[in-house]
Amino acid sequence: MKKILLLIAALFAIFSPSHAQTQSSPTFGAAREFAVLGSGSVTSTGSSVLYGDAGTSPGTVVTVLPLGKVLGDVEAGTAIAAAAKTDVVRVYNELGRFASTSNLTGQTLGEGFNPGAAAVRGTTITRGVYKFDGDARISGRLKFDGQGNPNSLFIIQVNGDLVIDPGSAINIFNASPNNIFFWVTGKVTVGTGGMTGTPSALTGNFIVQNDATLSLNTTLVGRVLSTNGNIFLNNNNISLPEPVTTGGGSDGGGGPGGGTGSPNLRITKAVNGTTFTIGDNVTYTIQVSNSGSGDANNVTVTDQLPAGLELVPPVETDKGTFNATTGIWTIGTLPANQTATLRITAKTTAIGEITNVAVLGNGGGSDEAVICVRPARPNVVGLQEVCVGGTATYTVNNISPGVTRLAILAPETNGITIEAQTLTSFTLRVSATTAPGTYPVTVVAVATGNCLNSQEFPIELVVRAAPIAPAITSPQGALCAGTTYQYSISQPVAGITYTWSVSGPGWDRISAATGTQVQVKAGTGPGRVTVVASNGCGTATTSTPEVIPGIAPATPIILDNSGLCTGLAYAISNPVAGVTYTWTAPAGFTFADNNTTATGTSVNLKASNPNAVGTLTVTATNSTGSACASNAASVEVRAADAGSEIVPPTVFSPNGDGINDTWVIRNLVNYPENDLTIYNRWGNEIFKSKNYKNDWRATGLEEATYFYVLRVRGCDGKDQVFRGPVQVVR
Incomplete structure (x- = not known):
């Protein structure tokens, strides 16, 4: 096939646009004489005229007659229709495999019907392969321009339904209608919207998977062929394009034939892509088909790789042999209705447009494939960061032969300019007014000619400025000696290192020296905290004002005055004038006013239950100057x-056993003036103690009740007497 559409590229507004590469159309084979061919049926309303054959397969319904005319043959469910149907399926599959050169999804072909220059x-x-990912619409005038090349190929791939508004026109210039293909995976409908009731004038071959419907009086120079649907006509005039050819490759007359029939050889050439990077492999597929009724003998093909391509073994062929030195493929005898295939893989060694021609021997025709080989993407190495007002130099390698210069796209509106450049290096300058930030820069290797340039190499240029003096967030209120405080940067900036230091008697940094914050222990004399902000572009320093920390009072000493007559009473043993003492009650206790905190030099506690235990704390705070608190004192x-x-x-x-071994009278220790006498059951005194210490063990006594x-x-000086039994259990 005449393959490959060279993509149109516009890169940075500096590259030359590339032209569409030629590709060859599929051969219709047994279907080439059919104006319409359906899978189930072909039906016509009114008097349609077909300048060609009409047929169905496997269906048997063709109802163009009697009102209409089929000026060719009617093949309804015949073997000829079946052979044609096979070739329609083949053409459909081949069209679907073409690589698209442009995606038109969502666009409408034509400018509608509103009067004006656009319409x-x-x-x-x-020429090219145009793809729709979904439904497509033609509304108004659509023109196919071959730009002087009669072999120009046009393929419209529609992955959905194709709708053509009534009144639309499809025109062709400088090319053949045989090379216009509409490949539709859904259905084709001519006759909705647009200029209702107005005939359409169409050109091209509609190869559709499902139904195709033509509106009233629509004319078509081309074919309507369906692989799996029905065709509906309505007073239509359909004529085969002239001259009838089978694609961009030449139909050969064939070589000397065998048997009673005549051979008919045809060569096509396809390639596995449109654009390659130098060093890539490209695969060509050459096919020679014999559609005649007789064998072709002594069939050869010459495919000598041009400059810029280097053969990569092995070569694959299903018939004959290929001589890599001469480039001659010797097929030998090619029987009627058979095809020979050769696949050649080559490495691209030069940039630019490369045309590879396959020539069928004995003047049997030729076909070509054109590819675009673009330069390798350059590799750029250099600084990723630069200071405002500075420069950054980059080294460039991996430059392909034939590259003429580097195209460097830098955001000049932001003050970044190209100061110098060669094929192997360039220097960027950042102005003094460029704002710090990250800027994209791209580098492309540029080649002459109408092929593509290299893919772009992206750079992220980080522009930095020297730091400004940072603001420090300091602790609120007066400082106290010996206390740890946190200082931090109010608005830290990425990419800047902050280094902290302290000065003054007793001042100390107790966390890491670098970071956006620091922990500092205040000293006993005047001191300050300093931070230095730095990056590769400079430094800036900030210090806090000098402060004199306050001195906390001495840690108080607690006197426990608790007792039966005083209750839970506590006091400061060394109170100092001008110092406030703040007490905190433990859980299960409150002060006399039922609060859990109190101030003063003495306090009394109340317990929520007789067995409550806790820790009472007190701190001393200066009443004047800095409110610095002492360490807390505590008592159980x-x-x-x-x-x-x-x-x-x-x-x-x-x-x-260490458990309940003595007779313990609860709270007796709070009554130091007491007398205890123990009697046995006969009234004899067995134990007597003055100021009993809860230490009677009933030593030498048997288990009994005493x-x-x-x-x-x-506390009031009055005596109280308690009497009762106590049982001793061993």
Whole structure:
């Protein structure tokens, strides 16, 4: 096939646009004489006229007659129709495999029907493969311009339905209608919207997978062929294009034939892509087909690789042999209705447009494939960061032979300019007014001619300025000696290093020296905190004002005055004038006013239950100047220390196990003036103690019940007597 559409590229407004490469059209084979060919049926309303054959396969319904005329043959479900149908499926599959050169998804072909220059001009398409990812519409005038090349190929690939508005026109200039193909995966409908009731004048071959419907009086120079649908006509005039050819490759007359028939050889050449980078491999597929009725003998093809291509073995062929030195493919005998295929892989070694021609021997015709080989993408190495007002120099390698210069796109509106450049290096300058930030720069290797330049190499240029003096967020309020504080950068900037230091008697940095914040311990004399902001472009320094930390009072000492008569009472043993003492009650306790905090040199606590235990704390704070607090002093608080209820146990077990071995009278320790006497059941005195210490063990006594008499003197000086039994259990 005459393959490859050279893509149109406009890169940075400096590259030359490339022209469309030629590609060859598929051969219609047995279907080339059919104006319409459906899968199920072909039906016509009114008097349609077909200048060609009409047929169906596997269906058998063709109803153009009697009102209409088929000036060719009618093949309804015949073997000829089946052979034609096979070739239609082949053409459909081949068209679907063409690589698109432009994606028109969402666009309308034609400029509609509103009077004006746009509608008159319409839409012009040059040779190439145009793709729609979804439905497509033609509304108005669509022009195919071969630009003087009669072999120009036009393929419209529609992955959906194709709708053509009534009144639309498809015109062709400087090319053949045989090389216009509409490949449609859905259905084709001519007759919705547009200029309702107005005939359309169309050109081209509609190869559709499903149904095709032509509106009233539509004319077509071309074919309507369906692989799996029906065709509906309505007073249409359809004529085959003239002259009838089978594609861009030449139809050969064939070589000397065998048997009673005559051979008919045809050569086509295809390539596996449109654009390659130097060093890539490209694969060519050459096919020779014999559509005649007789064998072709002594068939040869010459395919000598041109400069810029280097053969990559092995060569694949299903018939004959290929001589890599001479480039001659010797097929030998090619029977009727058979095809020979050769695949050649070559490495691209030069840039530019390369045309590779395959020539069928004995004057049997030729076909060519044109590719675009673009330069390798350059590799750029250099600084990623630069200071405002500075320069950055880059080294460039991987430059392909034939590259004439580097195209460098830098954001000049931001003050970044190209100061110098060669094929192997360039220098960028950043102005003094360029704002810090990240700027994209792209580098492309430029080649002469109408092919493509290299792919772009992207650079992210980071522009930095020297730091400005940072602002420090300092602790609020007065500072106290020995206390740790945090200082931080108010608005840190990425890419800047912040280094901290402290000065002054007793001042100390207790965290890392670098970072956006620092932990500092205040000293006893005047001091300050300093930070230096730095990057590759300079430094800036900021210091806090000098401060004199306050001195905290001495840690207080707590006196525990708790007792039966005083309650849970605590006081400062060394109170200092001008100092405030703040107390905090533990859980389970409150102060006399039911609060959990209190101030003063002494406090009294109340317990929520008689067994409560906790830790009472107090701190000393200066009342004037800096409110610096001392370290906290603490004392253990036990509700039992001020308990007043005397509770003698009725049983205890002095068995030496360390549990309940003595007779302990609860709260008796709070009554130091007491007398205790123990009697046995006969009234004999067996134990007597003055100021009992909860230490009776019933030593030498047997398990039994004994009787006690306890006298205690209260805070009011009055005695209170308690009597009762106590059981000794070993």
